[in-house]
Amino acid sequence: MVKDKKIKPSKELPLGFVDRKEKELLIRDFVISNIKEIMIKYGFQYLETPSFEYTDSIGKFLPDKDRPDEGVFSFKDEKNWLSLRYDLTAPLARYVAKNYLELPKPFKRFQLGSVWRNEKPGPGRYREFLQFDADYVGTKNLQADAELCVLISEILEKCGLDSNDYTVKISSRKFTDKLFEQLKIKSKEQISTILRALDKVDRLGWDEAKKLLGVGRKDKSGDYTKGASLNNDQIKLIESTLKSKTCNSEDVLEILKIFQAYNFTNYKFDPSVIRGLEYYTGPIFEVNLNFEVKNSKGQTIQFGSIGGGGRYDNLVSNFGNFDCPATGISIGLDRLVFALMQKKDFKVKVSRPVVICVFDKSQIKEYIDILNKLRDSNISSEIYPGEGKLKKQMEYANKISSPAVILYGEDEIKSGKATLKNLKTGKESSVKIEDLSNEIKKLL
RNA sequence: GCAGCAGUAGCUCAGUUGGUUAGAGCACUAGUUUGUGGAACUAGGGGUCGGUGGUUCAAAUCCACCCUGCUGUACCA
Structure with a gap:
């Protein structure tokens, strides 16, 4: 028999996708079962929406209106553009808008599912990942926001972390809005550059972040990032306001009060929490791990947050003529599992035949x-x-x-x-x- | 996107003044043991040296471009 030299199919995975093996999956199952138990205890409904949505439904109201296709995987069927969902919040907004009259108000639901992002993967970040999302839709009550923080903390501790291992950081869009008013800055573009710079204070430190507020910054790889072109006085005001860590934002103060009532203490008011999202309108939260995470080569990597969220009072109402405030939080489950595997020596019981x-x-x-x-x-x-x-x-x-x-x-x-x-x-x-x-x- | 580093067997890697037929360990297959794994020994299979083009009598090795991975950075709903 003559052996033809066949062109063999590639055994490589597409960029940013991974195979996940049993140990990781079993720990993930453990995390998921904890989540379900806690969510039901907190009174949330379990929901699943499809992986695909019309690009329009999940993209139209994003800040990047000119590039609704950017960052998502999309294709066109006979008529319409469809996209794989990039988070679980946009599909929720669509779901609520579609079923608005039937749903209880407020509507509390949680969802677990894969989401996809068409962007460059980073350490511990892939183009397909499992997300957990919990939302309160249809209420302005800040107890909802507070409870989301309490709940996410309960999930983490149930999964084996203790209060030293993570911190729930909280701030509010209103806090920075006030600041910009003081600074008399109105340009939307400048504001978002500033917010992005402030978001990096944690990682880069104030000296580097200040360069991003001013002229710009060259990072150690030699790449240059243009700054927000503020003058020194403006930069000083921003720095002192943020460093003082005194909260003058009423919504945050109210949430902190509710935290007390819940006996929840593992939080920190941190005005450098920005979350870059333009759709957030009020309180914002972020959950960070306080221990080092290493990759397979033993290098310590910039792990970033494992979850976050905030209040988005305009997202649902974009779909129609109704007022629908909402607040939500999500966790990147694969990243949490990755971190958990390093933190705790999980003895996963694998039953072999x-x-x-x-x-x-x-x-x-x-x-x-x-x-x-x-x-x-x-x-x-x-x-x-x-x-x-x-x-x-x-x-x-x-x-x-x-x-x-x-x-x-x-x-x-x-x-x-x-x-x-x-x-x-x-x-x-x-x-x-x-x-x-x-x-x-x-x-x- | 930008930058640094890397890509040789399934895995981890060795292999430069360019020079026979490209190596090792682990893994794999067979046997030493036709009813016994994890150890040992013996033999064996397995490679477009990431790809394409160039320089050269000669390229894994030098040059150019590209692809992929890691890390940082940018963007991030």
């Missing part, structure tokens, strides 16, 4: 009888699924970390007892078929 070795295919009925008995006792088990000699079967069992193998060949069939081999200790024992389940449970 007991392997029943095959000596003679004609005895398949005997093997299946044993298999059914084990499975009826809820023991993970299988008949060796491949083909080959006993040695190969043992190697397989070892490779999958099976706890034990069952040998039931000619000799055993004669005596009516199977050989049970514990793969951890290597010890073998002769066990009656009806006692197998109990004996296996002892060694699991």
Whole structure:
């Protein structure tokens, strides 16, 4: 036979996508089950919306009106542009607008699902990731905002973090609005440049951030970023206002009061929390981890926040002629799981099957009888699924970390007892078929 | 997008004054053991040296461009 040189399909993954293996998935399952439990306790409804939406519905009201396609994965069907959702808030706004009359007001829902962003991936950031989102729609009551912070904190602690491991930071758009009024800055473009610069205070420090407020900054790779062109007096005022950490924003003060009532203390008023989102209208929150996160090469990486949110009183009402204030928070679950795996040495219980070795295919009925008995006792088990000699079967069992193998060949069939081999200790024992389940449970 | 570093077997990597047939460890396959894994030994398979073009008698090695990855930075709903 002539071997054609076929062009082989690529085994590489598209940029920014990853395979996720069992350990990560099991920890993720653990996190998700905690979330569901807590959300139901807090009285939220569980919702799922499709991965695709009309680009219009999730893009139209974004700041980048000229480039609704930027940053999202989109395609055109016969008629319309569709996009994979880039978060769970925009689809929620669409859902609420569509079902506005039927829904209770306020409407509390939570959602878990993958979201996609067509942008350059970074450390721990991919183009597909799992997000958790909880929102209060249809209320101006700031207790909602406060409760979101309490709730996210409960989730993190339930997942094994303690209060030193994370901080909920809170600020308000109103705080910076006031500041800009004082500075007499009205240009929208300048304001967003300033906000972006302030957002970086944490990471770069004040000296570098101030360059971004003024002329501009050259980073260590040599790349230059243009600044907001403020004068020195303006920069000084911004710096002193933010550094004073005194909150003159009424909405935040009210939330802090509610925190007290909840006995919630692990928060920090931090006016440098910006979140860059132009649709936020009031209080904003961000959750940061306080421990170092390393990549697979052992390098400490800039991990950033694992969640955040805020009040967006105009997003839903963009869809129609109704007033619909809302507030929400989300967590990047894959990033949380990634961090959790480093913080805690999770002992994930992976159940591996007991392997029943095959000596003679004609005895398949005997093997299946044993298999059914084990499975009826809820023991993970299988008949060796491949083909080959006993040695190969043992190697397989070892490779999958099976706890034990069952040998039931000619000799055993004669005596009516199977050989049970514990793969951890290597010890073998002769066990009656009806006692197998109990004996296996002892060694699991 | 911009910048720095990197890309040689499935994985981790060695391999420069350019020079036979490109190496090692781990992993894999077979055997030593036709009913016994994790150890050892023996043998074996596996490579478009990221891609394309160029320089040269000769390129994994030098040059150009491109692709991909990591890190930082920008943007980030």
